[in-house]
Amino acid sequence: MTFGVIAIWVVALGALAMCLRRSPSVARRAVQDATGGLGRVLPVMLMALPMAAFVAELIPAGWAETWLGPESGVGGIVLASLAGGLMPGGPFVAFPLVLGFLKAGAGPSQMVALISGWAILGLHRTLAWELPILGGRFILLRLAASFSLPLLAGLAAEAMLPLFPGVAAR
Structure with a gap:
């Protein structure tokens, strides 16, 4: 894991802690928004990264x-x-x-x-x-x-x- 990935995790978990501190419902909405975003981005990334490997070979x-x-x-x-x-x-x-x-x-x-x-x-x-x-x-x-x-x-x-x-x- 790179420093950048660790930094993103630290910031994300810190933001989640701040949302939880504000209220559990705020944290729940944030997690739902994040999950929805991940659901939209993950399928694209699952194709984009192999595409990069295929392009490199081509x-x-x-x-x-x-x-x-x-x-x-x-x-x-x-x-x-x-x-x-x-x-x-x-x-x-x-x-x-x-x-x-x-x-x-x-x-x-x-x-x-x-x-x-x-x-x-x-x-x-x-x-x-x-x-x-x-x-x-x-x-x-x-x-x-x-x-x-x-x-x-x-x-x-x-x-x-x-x-x-x-x-x-x-």
Whole structure:
């Protein structure tokens, strides 16, 4: 169990204790809400994690390592940034795909850029939500202002890799 998982458990159990302190009915509602959320998320995760393993096996040998591997450098970070911006789907698609790419030899800095591109640029969200609601001029401003952020995140991750030993050996 990782530190992150332990921290989430500690926070969750602390929140449950606070709900119990407030009243048993509040705690009961919170547990019911959590159970309902878990019921919606668990089936997706049960398919998403194996999907990542399948995708990792389907990626042609050496492809992820050549184009997105640690040695791909700035070119791989740029490619990952653009691919992330074009990658459709929510977190249950994006994160397992990144896991699959990592297992297939992609570099951690490149995957930081990919996730950042997905989160910041997100063409699928831009077209489906931002364009109809906020309009084209706002989208152009937002994209122009944030286009370089995934690249900068990948470069920053590359610079910080020595501070995180073992990240590349996932």
